[in-house]
Amino acid sequence: MSSLPSLDSSTATHQQTEELARHVAQGLNRSPKTLSSMYFYDDEGSRLFQQIMALPEYYPTRTEYQLLSTHSTAIADALRAADDTPFYLIELGAGDGLKTKILLRYLLTAGIDFSYVPVDISPAAIEGLEASLRVELPNLRVEPVITDYVSALQLMATKPGRKAVLFLGSNIGNFFPDERLDFLRQLAQPLSPDDRLLIGFDLQKDPRLIRAAYDDAQGVTAAFNLNLLTRLNRELGAEFDLAHWRHYTDYDPLAGVVRSFLVSTRAQTVPIAALDASFDFAAWEIIHTENSYKFTATQIQNLAKEAGFQVSNFFTDAQEYFADVILTPTT
Template structure:
């Protein structure tokens, strides 16, 4: 019996993605698979790096504008609502908002969504210690599944998609994702989405290629995951991380680079993949935006900008959106 036929559903999905991605030109793997437990821990380290400004910029917005954000997300006249966060991670920034809502006596349930069970367990344990009055309903799912569930989610909701994760989608995927978010929204529902804004290109590039090599380890961990879960034999000594940024397109692109001609066997696929010297696997996009671009994107997706908040330096924007009227 082929090994791929006895894989569990999650691993089978990963195997299918890898099989399709490594047949493309250029070869491609999705950044959604960065976030196994080890990847989630590495990303927590990335967020604390001196080069990685987005986390600090968004935290500054929550600290400076927390009360106004809470008011913008709380549905008028609704006795209770759900605060659903896609890709919750460690919830560090979100806790600032949760405290504002609790202090304002808002009646709500926090529903963090994350693909990593380890990250979710840590978040829930922390919330129970730090915010014992908070009602928490954790969901361990990927974005696609969570979006499907949103369509049947009862009552009024505010959906958070923070940390510039929207920038990881290419233009067509981004529009489709926002349309999926917009579809289940009622008139009182709200979205809060974090957008990294365009700025000094050198600062942007440095944020994705730090001096300590943590981002490189994060990218390379994807190969470690394939070795563990799919029985691949990537030799990490012959791979390196590379990233670039284009001010014209606003795109940071990250790659894994094969430093020599090599073959990689993937047992779960019963395939051997050839890599030329210096051939790349494209693993991530991270797009940066202007405020006019955000408004145009929202309109195209069937959304309207209710209000937006930026940090003092104008590095980042948290944008409150609602379904377009009419």
């Protein structure tokens, strides 16, 4: 296994703290106040999300896992090059690789010639994934890239052979509609008509089922959301008193979106030392932390067309809760 050089850990941590501070300064000066869900995932947030994925209410992870297990042969055949020439399997935001390992194992067992390219901005995430792959899949060729998604695809575009790009989970649903279209167009730009893009989409279904997935009975999701404030206290010297904040979420079936919030239960002023500033909150004022859009097959078809793709394969589970969709660039 080979690994690209990464930033010194202290330098990377300093840069990440500066980026967080800028984001918080901008987000808490908006109306309504907003913080991005991307900052949920410190060490504790990642631990809590692992618990969320195991909850009975949280269907997305286990449904996509089952989907990939059921359709691994067909999905792999759709992603690999038709002439069996070597190709690159590029994953955007690989995480712990739990679901991806289903495809990796199949491709290795079938003797297919490919290299796995996990992409993440976090050196720690890449290092953790590499360590697990060395143990579980020692014969796998891994070429990790530590950068943002678009830069990684531009880099990979210079290499010969097919690029099969994975964007698993329901991460595409966290984008606002305009941002989502923009993001897919940026992904399309460095890809050729011979390349493929597989994206996971959470499908529209019973609104009660969707809502419960983001507000479980055990309160793990609430702890996950509130941990964002704990992170700001630790990393930015903020003084959020968690006793006076609540997690709230709801699903709007008209817009097809789950919206999550942190709610101030009283009028309060919160100093943030790293910003040398304080922020006022009215009683019951919210901080918007996450959107999670759900899709129909028609919406996916239309989105693909607008972004410069066409749907070549549409895989779903028996209950049609989730879809892994393979897109082909049209130009």
